[in-house]
Every structure is written in structure tokens, then in C-alpha cells.
Amino acid sequence: MKPTIDYEAVFRAGQAPSLILTPDLVIVAANDAYLKVVGRTAEDLLGKPLFAAFPPNPGVPPDAGAQGADSLRASLEQVLTTWRRDFMPLQRYDVEAPGSPGVFEERYWSTVNTPVPGPHGEVRWIILSTEEVTDLVETLRRQPPADAEGGRAGEGGTPARDVDAFARGLQALNEELRQAHREQRETTSALREAIERQRRLVFEASHDLRNPITGLMIELECALSEPGIDLQRILRKSLCDAERLNDIVADLLDLARVDTESGELPAQTVDLAELVVDELNRRAPGSAVAVHTRLAPDVLVRASRIRLARLLGNLMANAERHACTKIEIHVSAAPPDAVLEVADDGPGIPPADRERVFERRYRRREARERDPGGSGLGLTIAREIAEMYGGTLCVADSPVGARLVLRLPLAS
Template sequence: MTDSEVDYRAVFKALAAPLLVLTPDFTMVAANDSYLKVTKRSPADLYGRCFFTVFPPNPNAPNDPGEEGPEGLRASLERVLATGQRETMALQRYDIEVSGRPGVFEERYWSTINTPVLGPDGEVQLIVHRTEEVTGFLLQLRRFGERGVSGRRAELEAMRTDVYVRARELQDLNERLTRADREQRQTTSALQEVIERQRRFVFDASHDLRNPITGLLTELEVAISEPDVGLHQILRKLLLDAVRLNDIVADLLELARLDTATPTEPVDLADLVLDELERRPLTTTVLVRLDQQVVVRASRIRLVRLLNNLLANAERHTRTAIDIIVTADPPDAVLEVIDDGPGIRPADRERVFERLCRLDDAYLLDPGGSGLGLPIARDIAHGYGGDLYAADNTTGARFVLRLPLAA
């Protein structure tokens, strides 16, 4: 007989172990003869119905929430759905309502294994609920003790209790091991992700550093080999490369500092903007609309870094002018930097805050950029309980900084 000729339905039906098949919403769709016999139910009683409707909790059972009866079984089934892994339950008390006698329950004990059936996409499609009844063993111990065997009743009762307690301890240990394994896998995955990000960061940062260094070396070689070349022109190119190196190193240092605490002070955002515009040489027109007394608590040095990163980004992309707006929108202080350049597509508004991510137009406008300015600015905002995001705008890019207003 070949595999194609095996009647698996007949095999399932004849298996000695009681088996029940459930869908992910715990609807019963199949049961073999052993399961029907041990639960004293017919297929019509089970199929198409929720397990916990057909087998409700016994209101008179000992109160042990979360570990016994329906709650314990439901928790196990939900873990199987969440993990896609088989779970063996310890000894459980789950009383069964007598068929045809609503509200009348029989004391029953079970040893259960719940096994997932996975689909092609890896998702759980069915759960095979295999359960062995051990009620007779435990009740026999109890009856044996109740028959009055001299000197043995207390010992047998203690044995019955110990079997049950040990089973509960094994169940608890199994759950703890399952949680520990899940946490370990999550930690390992997170560490691997961090290592990979660090590797990419070092590679990309090294690449960005090589560009200005190569430029410096080239200009120096030209100056040495061609003494007739204008010294002023060479020095100007060397200065630009040195400025680019300084910017990249400053970005790297700021990334290193982001995880360290710095003293905070009240900072008036309007004053901060005016001070930086006076100090910073700009290559385009800047228009300001600044409300007074918009004060936040932060490190002034880091807010200066944040503002300069936004201004540098706006200068690269704007066509005619940059707008800077400071307003109060309780409970937040709001600073906006707006350019009239090509703008950012909605799909890219989060990508621009990824470290070392540079869109195509950014490469064209500034091939030597590091791709760290906007991510650093957002990290600074988050460090003071705020946020930085790219918002809708009719023309150009609009970056919005929100920080909690100082009390």
C-alpha cells in the first residue's frame, strides 16, 4: 500500500490516544473515537462549536485561577498559537459537565499535549489536542485510603497530593523555561541586529571619512607636483575638505554623547534661533517668525546642534529662502524649519531619520554628506521627551520639533 492509499481519516479515528482537532479560534472540527468515549460526547455535540462552550468551568471546583480547568487550557492553547510550538501541560483538573444534566460536573484529571499544525506560511492552522485521563489513578489512591487500611490512609492521601503538586510544579517550571527560551531568543536576535547595525555604521562612516581625506591628499599632491598652481585656490579646497572632516567627526562625537546625561537649563527657543543666525554664516535668505517666552528645559549645546543640523539640511535643498517659526502649542514648544526645495515624498519621511540613509537628491546636492544630521537631531529631541518629524507642506520640506514647555 502506498502513501496515497492510506486512509488517514480511518487511522485518526482508530488511534487509542484521545485526540481533538481545534481551529485557532478553538472551534472543534474533528475528534477520534477515543476522545468521544472519554468525554461521553457525540460528534454532533462537538463539531462546529467552541471548546469552552461545550466544556464550561465547574463553578464548584477549587478556586485556582490561571492554572486549572478552562483558564489553564486556554492559556496553553494561546501560547501554542503565539509560538507555533508544541506544549506539554502538567496534570490538570478539568471537570466535565455530565451530558444531558446541565450544572452537574464529574471530577476529572488530565495529562495533555497541545500540538500545532502549521500552514505553508508558517502560521498555525490547527491545534491537535491530545489528552489522557488519569482520574482513575488519583481517585483510586483516595478510595484506597478511605477503605481504612491501618496506618496507610494519611500516607496515601499525602502521595496523591504530592503527585498533583509535583505535576503543578513541573507545569510552572515548563512555563518558566518557555519564557526564558523566548527571552533568550529575543535577546540574541536584538544583539545580532545591534552588531549588524554597528558593522554597517563603521563601514559607512569610514567610507564618508575617506572622501574628504582623499580630497586633501589629492590637493596636497597637486601643490607639491605643480608649484605654479594658485596657492589660494588649493588652500580653499583644503579648507572645504577640512570643514567636511570636522563635520563628520562632530557627528560621530555627538552620537557617542547621546547616551550620556548633560545638565539642563531653561532655553528660550526664540533667543536660541536669533543667536545662531547671528553666529552662523548662511548662504540663503532666512525668514523668521518667533514668539517670545517659548521656553524648554534642555542642554543649550545640544539644541544648538539640533538647530544647526536642520539649517544645514535646509540650506542644501532650498531654492530661495528658509522659514524658521517658533510658537507655543501647550503642552509643547514648537520649532519649525521650512525650505522651498523639492520636498520629501511621504514614503521617505521616516527614512530620512535612519542613520546613514541619504536619498538620491541628497547625494546629488552634497556627495560628501554623512547622513547623520537628521538622525542625531531626532535623538536629541527624544532625549528631552520630545519629537522631530517631517510634516506635510505645500512646497519643500517642513521639519517640526516638539519639546515639552518648561513649567
């Protein structure tokens, strides 16, 4: 039979002065060693907020080293946030003399704060364990400095160490370490997310690439095995599959460039109206969808013309995929922004999907039906190019169809 352990008795008899705090920093337990070192009774402390039971000394300016309350609060908040034990440096935290409210005694402490997890992984309690080192600090203050011969100077000399300055230095260093740790965690988290995003992208893109490759292989096998087959039809089908492969690879390469080579292409002054005219002149003739434009002149932005052409091309391709009869392109100035709008008269985009359409690989059902082989990266690339040059790209309200609005800072 296992012996029953009285954990409350074990805590109460512990040699290290300790408190147990709730996540709201209310004292719920104090062991005998802690009550002895601070000169309090359990009734004085239990059920009280920590910083109400031990208020900071108002008579000592912050630059004199009385930063114990701020440092302790920061340490406890870090424990609650990170769920990790925090070791505090030597710190000054004055305590009111027993029975003399408002009369503070100068005290120094070395403290460790430890989280106690609850049943669901949350921080249920915090154990504050501390050691008083006031006597050590006073001893160091009384210690005379060493003379040039390695001996001791007279009692009237300068103290060997400025303990208050040393404590403040440790507090500052600890805060710098906390900040560096936070930044490292944020960087690691962002890197982990980027790796996972790239992994999903490669996995999903491999399926898109497999479809046209499989089509090509089937058509070529048929051409080789069946005599008298219509080679023109086979070649036309193979060309369509090759074009789809080219489109997917181009999207993947563009996305990789946006992610990793943001500074490679130099910015230049671009007239948005001229850009639209040039890109429309490149458009393949014979499209069933008419394009109407309203282009204000001299709407200038600073960006890579190549990337803006890619952005506009993606918006145009998206509009052509969904339009019924027409596409409208408007360019205007709305200081401090240049505005380019691409609208179609298709089914539109529901409000719930207006942000999701910019997610990598997300495609609405209508898009999959109209263009089963699409990569789902066109609008993602367009938005990332816009943000690269300090702009935005969003889906705006429209009485008919979808309206995508690009805003870029006007060139000065």
C-alpha cells in the same frame, strides 16, 4: 515499492488521547482513545468549537483551581503565535458527565499542544494530546501525611499534598515562563535589529568616508608628482575634503552617543529663544540665505543644552541646504509644549517622504544633488535627541518649502 501508510488509521489507533484542531480551534478529528476517555462519540465532537464541546464548569470558582479553559486557550494561542509545541502543567478541567448536560465530573489532565505546518509554513492544524491523571490526583489526596518518625499518620489526618494548590502553582509558573519567553524573544529581536542597523550604518558610512579620503590622496599625489602645481588650490581642495571627513565623523559620533549614552549629559533649564540667538551668532558670516526669527521669551524646557544646540544646528543645516532665499525660525509656547519651528522656502518635502527623511542614511534626490557628500544622519540625530527628552520632531504642512516642528515638554 514503498508501502502506503494510512495516516488516518494510525491516528485513530494512537494510544495517547488526541484531537486535531483547526487554527480557529474547531475539532476536525478525535482518536478512539480520546473518545473513550471523555465518554463521547465522534458525532458529538466533530465540527464543534473546542470550548463549546467542552465548556468550563460554571459551578467551580476560579480560585478553586478551575482555570483549565483559560490555560488551555492561552496554550493554543501561544502555539499559533510561536509555531512551537507547548507543554501544559497538570491542570483541572472538569468534563460534563456523558448523557447528563450540566453535571460535571472533576477531572485532571496533562496536555501537550503541537503545531502542524501547512505548505507555506503557516499553522494548518494543532494536535492536542492529553493524558488523564485524575486517578493519580485522587490517590495523592487519600495518602495520609508522614508522621515525625517517618511512618504514616491516621486516616483522619490532613492530605499529604494540596493538589489543587499545586496545579494552580504550576499554571502560574507556566504563565510566568511564557511571559519570560516572550520578553526574551522581543529582546533578542530588538538586539538583532540594532546589530543589523549598526552593520548597515558602518557599511554605508565607509563609502562616504572613502570619497573625501580618495580626493585627498589624489590631490596630494598630484602635488608631489607635478612640479609647479598651484599649491594654494590643492590646499583649498584638501581642506574641503578634510572638513567633509570631519562632518561625517562628527555625525557618526553624535549618533553613537545618542544610542549608547542617553543619560550622560545632565539636563538643565534651557530658554529656546536664547538658544536660537546664541546659535545664530555662531553662524558663519556671508551666507546667501537670510534668517528671520520670531522668538517668544521665557519658553523653557529641561534638556542638555549641548544636545539641543546640535538638534538646532542640524535643522538649520538642512534648511540652508534646500532654501532659495530665506529661513524662518519661530519659538512659541503651546502648553503643555514648547514649540520650535524651522522653515525654508525651498522645494519642500512630499507627504510620502515626511517620515522617510528621518530614517538613517535616507536622502532624497534633491539633497544628494545639492550636497553629494552629506551623511544622511542629521535629521535622524535631531529626532532621536527630541525623543530623548520626551519630545517629537516632524515635518508639518507648509504653503512654501519645508517646515520642521520640534515639540518639547515645557519646564514646570
